[in-house]
Amino acid sequence: MIQMISLEFFLFLAVVVIFYYLVPKKQQWGILLLFSLLFYAFHSSLVYLLCSSLVTYFFSLSISKREKYSKWKLWIGIIFNIGLLIVLKYDLFSYVDDAFSLIVPLGISYYTLSSISYLVDTYQKKISPDSYFQFLLSISFFPTLIQGPINRYTKIKDTLLKPHSFSRLQAKEGLLRILWGCFKKLVIANRISILTSYIVTNEIGGLGVVLGLLLYGIQIYTDFSSGIDIVIGFSRILQINLLENFDTPYFSKNLNEFWKRWHISLTSWFRDYVYIPLGGNRVSKLRNSLNILIVFLLSGMWHGPTWNFFLWGLCNGILLVMEKRMNYQPKKPIFMLANYGIVCVLWIFFMYPNLSSILSIFHNTNTLSLFEVMSLSNFIVLWIAILFLGVVEYQKYKKKSFSTSFKNRDYLLLILFIFIIILFGSYGIGFEKTDFIYSRF
Amino acid sequence: MKKVFLYILLFLLLFLGLQQLVVPKYQLELVEGSLTREYYEDEKNHQIIFIGDCEVYSNFSPITLFDKYGYTSYIRGNSQQLIHQSYHLLRETLLYEKPKIVVLSVNALRYGEEEKKEAYNRLLLDGMKTSSIKFDLIKDSMVEGETLIDYIFPIFRYHSRILELTKEDFSYYLKRKKISHNGYLMRVDVKPVTTFYQGKRLASYQFSKENVAYLDKIRQLCEENDIELILIKAPSTYPYWYEEYEKQIMEYASKYSLDYLNFYEKREEIGIDYEQDTYDAGLHLNVSGAEKLTDYFGAYLQENYELEDLRKNSKIKESYEHKKADYEKMKRQQYEELDEYGKIKMYGGFE
Incomplete structure (x- = not known):
């Protein structure tokens, strides 16, 4: 497990800062990518990250280049990413045989959601894929891999890729x-x-x-x-x-307000990529209640394969539905x-x-x-x-x-x-x- | 820029000041933690250096050795000092002086990796001066969970003491007490031996290769520096010293023509009375036992080694007279405490 508050981690951060400001500004994001991949390779297997990013980028590029079958491409990309997350996080192969048990790759819960948002945003024409490596950096920016926040290309691109001068x-x-x-x-x-x-x-x-x-x-x-x-x-x-x-x-x-203020990158991700596509508020009360429950059940399951998280999501969902129906404000x-x-x-x-x-x-x-x-x-x-x-x-x-x-x-x-x-x-x-x-x- | 420099200076001053405040002072409790540090304060004119664990610092009295035979000596002993630590401490000692004789307690040869403990490491290392040897010692001694940075900056190890500070933590820098008498930790109380233990069967009696390698290194270091090495085993009744251990040491001593003295075997000759001469039922000698053992050892040295009687040297004699006065004073204090409280409250500490 990575100790974020440790001499090693802080020294690594210091080295990154030094290199970041030493190289020509145009190469700053390249340095970040290099150190992010080094950091990742040192702590986890790069295979899944590269696999997920390549598949995501390939389908995003394909969606933006040719609109034909774009919905299919979007779904294949999403299913691939979610499939990989479920298989690894829920350790599905271990049910076949203990010998097939796999170690959950670092940050997979975070970069999977980032990748899906990239696919959806491309499909919705909010972005058009340019550089694979820039996309790779957006999902693998190393400090965010440990416990988030969940990056979205649309929101992080400018600040991450722009050249910067040191400011005291x-x-x-x-x-x-x-x-x-x-x-x-x-x-x-x-x-x-x-x-x-x-x-x-x-x-x-x-x-x-x-x-x-x-x-x-x-x-x-x-x-x-x-x-x-x-x-x-x-x-x-x-x-x-x-x-x-x-x-x-x-x-x-109230809980509704709490969820707007807690783990904002996760709740806003679920809002934009699950809740709203399911119809959000613009549906019947029953359907809306169901949408809220689905979002919180998924959120609970995102935390891990235990009944605890499932019930935690369910309870949150039920309470939020009650708040909404009772107009508790x-x-x-x-x-x-x-x-x-x-x-x-x-x-x-x-x-x-x-x-x-x-x-x-x-x-x-x-x-x-x-x-x-x-x-x-x-x-x-x-x-x-x-x-x-x-x-x-x-x-x-x-x-x-x-x-x-x-x-x-x-x-x-x-x-x-x-x-x-x-x-x-x-x-x-x-x-x-x-x-x-x-x-x- | 000047402002930044001032802030850095302020930071460093605060850091060092607070670090000194929170590190343990080893004045009233765990006084063994003062042993390493006190060596640096003594004049470096020792003919004999004792190295080892409590089997040296509890059992030999350098003040008695000088008083009776005129030999100057110092005990570089620490609680549970392991053999690799003895080696590094000898290396460090040689930076300061070149004794004629090194007396090494062989007790630690029996111990393996499992005896490495953070608490003992701290007692030995906290008072040690910074040098490359100290880093070697830390590297070889660290156990899981310990980090080099905690040794370099002990504030990270002892930070939680900020909530447990006592008067001693503040007064230490104004008035520091001396704990040992040339490395000897005095105890006057008595707890007689009630049982002579027999050892349980062990899976292996063989000294580890690593330990023997360090013994080789100590021997070679002595040879290179023209120092006589004497191996000793204290007259402790426990932990049990097995025949197999004894045999290995005797073979080693004979192979390299070293003197080996097992004082337990010579207990009657020495005159140790286990009813009176130990403070913990046979593990360590009290002052009466230590004086008897030292007297015996002094006579042995006189007979077998050509050491100069330094009582003729007025400067050294004067210095030892002061030491002897302190020694006698502490003895008196401890007897008084024993009378008053039924136990010794301060095992050391003369101003």
């Missing part, structure tokens, strides 16, 4: 964003994971589960969004502006808390490894002795960090950047952040390493 301001902003990601992951997410892992593995019941779920909501957000912060921060140093994947999701007052801020509670209950499917462990929480009698798992000082640090996160998120919610309040003291802020992360992060020997939750998908 952007670099500083990028660095600050990377550090913010490290803070969220090491100081908050990893610290909470000590508690939530304990609750799960020690079969804690009662109030311990409630506390665990409420904290898990923060854990999964800080964990996932921190990886995205690092990706966006690094891209910003290269002056590549990726789209945001989160927009203060826990300030949502609360205005008061207190509903943010209610919505957070609902989302946290749904995270139960992520927190526990399988359905039997979820069901057993109703019978578990073990109680949680909080300060045996985490020292009081660590607990205080955790809550101060969460409070700080809340303040920053609120500023963001109010559309203020938290770095603007520091303006000319950016370097001081960087230094302060570095030391807070080094000193108060949960990492190293004595702390069980936890991978980014979304790097599994």
Whole structure:
């Protein structure tokens, strides 16, 4: 598993930045492609990525050149990509024989969706395929392969392929964003994971589960969004502006709003390539409800071949249909808390490894002795960090950047952040390493 | 540009300052962690260097050795010091001085890779000066989960101590206590031997090839530097020292014409009383046992090696008189603690 917060990864990023700005500007995207492929080859098999990209490009080119049978070509391309994803992610060959079990290639869940969007956008004439290598870069830009965001050629092409000059301001902003990601992951997410892992593995019941779920909501957000912060921060140093994947999701007052603010690249992909083609809102209420259910079931299944994710998708779908049919659109801020509670209950499917462990929480009698798992000082640090996160998120919610309040003291802020992360992060020997939750998908 | 430079300077100062703050000081707890560092502070005029694990630093008293025979010595011992670590420490010692005799505890020859532990690595390496030898030592000692960067910048290893800082972490830089007496860790308390253990059957009694290779390297290093190598086994009653081990060592010593002393075999000659001379039921000697063993070993050296009696050297004698005063002071303190609390609270630490 790739450790995004590691010396090796950061050194690799530094080398890429150096080469990126050293080569002639026209070759910058070539350097990115080269390093992306090197990175990929080092961590996974290139075969599937190349296969998927070649097939996608071939059919896209064919669709754009000759309109005849274009729908067929589109479907063959889509089925090939989805087929490959299902076979590998669901490990279908292992059902024939264990010996045929395959390792899921790095980032396949992300580049498959990117490839499909390329095919569909070509079919819809939003793009016309030009260079294979430019397309390959758009789906294999290495930081986004680990846990997204899901790139779409139409949205990333310009920023990815355009020549860039080094900007100290952007670099500083990028660095600050990377550090913010490290803070969220090491100081908050990893610290909470000590508690939530304990609750799960020690079969804690009662109030311990409630506390665990409420904290898990923060854990999964800080964990996932921190990886995205690092990706966006690094891209910003290269002056590549990726789209945001989160927009203060826990300030949502209902689930519908939450899904517009959470994992935006995935939900917008499903909206544009599944929901709308199925008819979206312009169909009967029953059909629309079914469309919502389909989208969320697919979204759940995209996360992995387990009943947990299937049920998680189903529950989200049902609740969203209910919200829509009941026209549930609360205005008061207190509903943010209610919505957070609902989302946290749904995270139960992520927190526990399988359905039997979820069901057993109703019978578990073990109680949680909080300060045996985490020292009081660590607990205080955790809550101060969460409070700080809340303040920053609120500023963001109010559309203020938290770095603007520091303006000319950016370097001081960087230094302060570095030391807070080094000193108060949960990492190293004595702390069980936890991978980014979304790097599994 | 000037501003950026200032920020970099500020960063470095803070980094180093905070690093020093969080690293363990090994003053009140895990005092063995001070052993490596204290060597650098001593004058480098040692005729004898002891190298090995607790079988040297608990059992030999360099102050007694000088007091009775006029031989200067230092113990480069560490908890669970493995044989490859002994080799690298000897290499490092030779950068500072050239002793006449190296006394090596052979106990570690029995241990394999499974005995490598991060905690012991830290006790040995945290106080070691930066050099290429230290990097070799780290490389050969690291276990799974450890990284070189954690050794180069220990702040990454000890960062969580920021929430556990004590007064000692701040006062250390103003007033540091000395823990050992030329590498000897004193204990005056007594816990008699109750059982003489017999060893369980082992799958293999053969010293590993890697360990023997390091013993070869130590021997060669001594030969190249014209140093006499003496192999020793401490008079510990456990862990059990098998016949098979003994045989291998004796064969090795005989093959290379080295002296080998198994003090357990000579326990009666030495006069060790296992009712009185050990503080942990036979694993380590207490100060009374260590003084007896040192006296015996001093006499052996006097008889078999031509070492100069440095008590005639007024400068060295004066230095050892100070050391002896500290030694006696700590002994007194420990006896007082024993009387007052029924146990020793501070195993070391004289100002």
